[in-house]
Amino acid sequence: MHHEREQIEVSRDCPAVSVPYGAPVTIEKGCMAQITQKLGGSYTVYVDGNLYRVEGVDADALGFEPTEAVNTPVMPEGPLSAESVRDMAWSLLATCFDPEIPVDIVNLGLVYRCEVETLGPDDYRIDVDMTLTAPGCGMGTMIADEARVKLLSIHGVSDVNVNLVWDPPWGREMMSELARLEMGMM
Known part of the structure; x- marks a missing residue:
């Protein structure tokens, strides 16, 4: 159709x-x-x-209203902790999209790991392992850079590493139910 x-x-x-x-x-x-x-x-x-x-x-x-790049710090809810930073990180990762698929990278199952390490008082580092739907996708570094910029906007985060990994290889079974529904795979 x-x-x-x-x-x-x-x-x-x-x-x-x-x-x-x-x-x-x-x-x-x-x-x-x-x-x-x-x-x-x-x-x-x-x-x-x-x-x-x-x-x-x-x-x-x-013909649309331009939006500024994310550079204002995003404050996690409640007191700053590794847990509140991790929750905020997952929320922001869910605002990153593959340009060819109308589903965010979290629901696509592309984010394998998101860990927060405490570096000092109110100072955190985020490590993310993510993959792509296809290893040859040239958009990978762009999606990884977008994730990194958004994660660096979290108040208290001073360092972010986004690693593109290929093991385990991504498969459709890694998609959330919502993503499969959105793409008509249910």
């Missing part, structure tokens, strides 16, 4: 990244773009037969 998606004329040259290869490109002013996904502060657009990811700071080129 084919959905008619919103066609938008790009109002200015707009930096983007090709999906799934991750190569930086410029979508030229006047191109017609079809919005396929608006999630996690970025947009996935279809232009001339190719998919591209446009960050929220460039949303004005697509």
